Amino acid sequence: MNLNPYGPPDFVSEAIQEAIEEIHLYPDTDCTELRAEIAHKFGCEQPEVLVGAGVSELIQLVALAFVKSRVLMPKHTYGEYETATKLLGAQIKRVEMPSLRINPELIVQEMKTDDVVFICNPNNPTGQYLDKNEVALMLEEAERIDALVVLDEAYVDFVTDAFPAHKCSTQNLIILRSLTKSFAIPGIRIGYALAPEEITKEMSKIKVPWSVSVCAQKVGASVIGTAGGAFLAETRERIERSKEKIEIAIGVHTDANFYILDVGNAGEMKKKLLKHDIQVRDCTSFGLPTHIRFSVRTDEENEVLMRNLTRFYNFSGE
Numbered sequence: 001m002n003l004n005p006y007g008p009p010d011f012v013s014e015a016i017q018e019a020i021e022e023i024h025l026y027p028d029t030d031c032t033e034l035r036a037e038i039a040h041k042f043g044c045e046q047p048e049v050l051v052g053a054g055v056s057e058l059i060q061l062v063a064l065a066f067v068k069s070r071v072l073m074p075k076h077t078y079g080e081y082e083t084a085t086k087l088l089g090a091q092i093k094r095v096e097m098p099s100l101r102i103n104p105e106l107i108v109q110e111m112k113t114d115d116v117v118f119i120c121n122p123n124n125p126t127g128q129y130l131d132k133n134e135v136a137l138m139l140e141e142a143e144r145i146d147a148l149v150v151l152d153e154a155y156v157d158f159v160t161d162a163f164p165a166h167k168c169s170t171q172n173l174i175i176l177r178s179l180t181k182s183f184a185i186p187g188i189r190i191g192y193a194l195a196p197e198e199i200t201k202e203m204s205k206i207k208v209p210w211s212v213s214v215c216a217q218k219v220g221a222s223v224i225g226t227a228g229g230a231f232l233a234e235t236r237e238r239i240e241r242s243k244e245k246i247e248i249a250i251g252v253h254t255d256a257n258f259y260i261l262d263v264g265n266a267g268e269m270k271k272k273l274l275k276h277d278i279q280v281r282d283c284t285s286f287g288l289p290t291h292i293r294f295s296v297r298t299d300e301e302n303e304v305l306m307r308n309l310t311r312f313y314n315f316s317g318e
Helices: 009-022 032-042 054-066 082-089 104-110 132-145 195-204 213-226 225-251 266-274 299-312
Strands: 049-052 069-076 091-095 116-120 148-152 172-177 191-194 258-260 290-297
Touching: 009 213, 032 049, 032 191, 032 195, 049 054, 054 082, 054 116, 054 148, 054 172, 054 191, 069 082, 069 104, 082 091, 091 104, 104 132, 116 132, 132 290, 132 299, 213 225, 213 258, 225 299, 266 290, 266 299
Parallel strands: 069 091, 069 116, 116 148, 148 172
Antiparallel strands: 049 191, 172 191, 258 290
């Protein structure tokens, strides 16, 4: 799992204790307090924020509200985009990724009016982060032909010097953010969308009432503020130091907190590592049957993985 290895932070427990006092009440279906905190953090208006039970719920809302006949996405990316699209019977167009890289120009060439374009940034599972100019290229075309770009930034908190995508001035962009990866709280489903008010209104119309629990709202509010920012800054530095060691050891690179590695047969490598109590992701479901994905853990855990990978894989290529 691509989670922050140093979480959850201690103050999450305090938020859960606060939530216990309110479990006899229905949750605030508008997530008013949390939306206000998020709006303040990003300098936007509260109606431009929609909170959901994780990015997975928000992806479904995007699909239900805006998918018409076709969805565009990179060839190797997060599977929930396709799942949500298939429920609606829409056409799925996957754009090739030469050398496993998202090429914004290829996406622009494929864009058509009314397309919904899903971009995971950084991309899961390849770890590539598209910079400001690359994203701007896609947004300009989306505005020109009236397509909708959905920028899934579930892992952006792990990117060093990420650009503020929320400052892009366009009516054709939805940004999705997750709190579960950054703070290692996947058991508490919480995420949010940043978009023009017209877009969040359409998504709100079909959102299930009370999908975000009292506990999720309290925890979300606790991590979105100053304490959460300090926790992220400290742990990101530790993760970056660990990444340097991994990349020197096996010659891989990522912009995120996880890696993919071509090991010839992902299923076989997963089985070998499981015998040593190490679990990696077989990327066959991403259309990459020769690749495994593994995330950055603590230095001790990383060393165990590197040591066992070296037993089964020749990194020198000899």
